[in-house]
Amino acid sequence: xxxxxxxxxxxxxxxxxxxxxxxxxxxxxxxxxxxxxxxxxxxxxxxxxxxxxxxxxxxxxxxxxxxxxxxxxxxxxxxxxxxxxxxxxxxxxxxxxxxxxxxxxxxxxxxxxxxxxxxxxxxxxxxxxxxxxxxxxxxxxxxxxxxxxxxxxxxxxxxxxxxxxxxxxxxxxxxxxxxxxxxxxxxxxxxxxxxxxxxxxxxxxxxxxxxxxxxxxxxxxxxxxxxxxxxxxxxxxxxxxxxxxxxxxxxxxxxxxxxxxxxxxxxxxxxxxxxxxxxxxxxxxxxxxxxxxxxxxxxxxxxxxxxxxxxxxxxxxxxxxxxxxxxxxxxxxxxxxxxxxxxxxxxxxxxxxxxxxxxxxxxxxxxxxxxxxxxxxxxxxxxxxxxxxxxxxxxxxxxxxx
Numbered sequence: 316x317x318x319x320x321x322x323x324x325x326x327x328x329x330x331x332x333x334x335x336x337x338x339x340x341x342x343x344x345x346x347x348x349x350x351x352x353x354x355x356x357x358x359x360x361x362x363x364x365x366x367x368x369x370x371x372x373x374x375x376x377x378x379x380x381x382x383x384x385x386x387x388x389x390x391x392x393x394x395x396x397x398x399x400x401x402x403x404x405x406x407x408x409x410x411x412x413x414x415x416x417x418x419x420x421x422x423x424x425x426x427x428x429x430x431x432x433x434x435x436x437x438x439x440x441x442x443x444x445x446x447x448x449x450x451x452x453x454x455x456x457x458x459x460x461x462x463x464x465x466x467x468x469x470x471x472x473x474x475x476x477x478x479x480x481x482x483x484x485x486x487x488x489x490x491x492x493x494x495x496x497x498x499x500x501x502x503x504x505x506x507x508x509x510x511x512x513x514x515x516x517x518x519x520x521x522x523x524x525x526x527x528x529x530x531x532x533x534x535x536x537x538x539x540x541x542x543x544x545x546x547x548x549x550x551x552x553x554x555x556x557x558x559x560x561x562x563x564x565x566x567x568x569x570x571x572x573x574x575x576x577x578x579x580x581x582x583x584x585x586x587x588x589x590x591x592x593x594x595x596x597x598x599x600x601x602x603x604x605x606x607x608x609x610x611x612x613x614x615x616x617x618x619x620x621x622x623x624x625x626x627x628x629x630x631x632x633x634x635x636x637x638x639x640x641x642x643x644x645x646x647x648x649x650x651x652x653x654x655x656x657x658x659x660x661x662x663x664x665x666x667x668x669x670x671x672x673x674x675x676x677x678x679x680x681x682x683x684x685x686x687x688x689x690x691x692x693x694x695x696x697x698x699x700x701x702x703x704x705x706x707x708x709x710x711x712x713x714x715x716x717x
């Protein structure tokens with residue numbers, strides 16, 4: 316078996332970086348305004364973050380069949396389908412805002428999850444034709460494309476959220492345009508033969524056998540925890556910032572700082588993984604997530620929000636990119652579609668729970684917004700213990716094997 320051609324891999328990575336930057340701008344937009352729009356439409360504020368939960372739930376339920384779809388029809392078809400889902404979902408959300416209908420808005424949020432699921436596969440597509448040495452860098456560079464989306468998305472909110480009489484309607488109309496234009500990028504991707512081989516037999520380990528593989532299991536657990544805790548905290552941040560007396564623009568600025576922190580480290584995360592090992596980088600990521608929770612618990616000044624959300628972004632970057640790299644090196648090419656779909660189903664399953672819990676903890680745990688914010692951050696503790704425990708268990712197993 317020949318090594319993948321890194322020249323082609325680098326071309327694909329460039330296209331995926333641009334897609335992450337341009338199409339990805341819709342995600343910070345949606346996660347900033349989704350809860351605020353939901354709060355204005357819902358009859359009960361406990362359900363304010365339900366639109367975001369539906370987006371993540373849509374991503375979770377889409378991931379398994381979208382992975383199979385890509386294995387049969389190729390990455391290009393899958394990514395175009397994802398952009399179409401994003402445009403369709405945004406159109407329904409816009410219609411829901413026009414009608415002032417929370418149920419219609421929720422339906423649109425679910426379809427938006429199709430785009431979120433497809434975006435999650437960008438990082439895997441970057442490794443399709445990459446050598447083992449280039450793989451961590453390919454994942455990091457694609458994730459780094461989010462740096463531009465971190466700047467574009469929140470700034471678009473400031474321009475579009477009040478551009479029309481109906482709040483946030485202009486933002487969702489902008490998202491439709493982003494998806495329609497951005498879908499054209501994927502026609503420049505060069506897919507690997509394996510991706511396009513529709514007749515390839517199903518070989519390799521079963522899903523259960525993969526889950527019973529220690530390295531696969533720990534990679535999935537760390538990916539789940541890193542993404543879920545980031546979502547838990549980020550989803551309620553706009554509600555907490557506004558609830559504690561600051562403005563929507565302040566909330567957008569905090570989210571901007573957070574998303575920048577999510578992606579700026581991607582320029583060197585791959586190098587750090589190659590130098591120090593993936594397990595150490597995941598451990599550092601989980602430690603930084605812990606620090607984010609501690610800063611958030613120490614106060615509700617605007618400075619606290621900024622520092623906590625920056626740490627949250629860096630911790631997610633190390634933890635999630637590390638977990639993705641660990642997973643990418645723990646399966647064969649034939650097992651790729653199986654394990655990637657299963658991984659994202661489980662990751663976004665826990666993220667769905669986190670986003671549902673976020674609104675309830677923030678708005679309905681009793682007391683003031685500051686007390687709700689405290690409840691959100693305390694909820695991180697058991698999940699961090701699970702991830703740290705899994706990582707330590709893997710290290711102990713390796714020492715025993717050695």
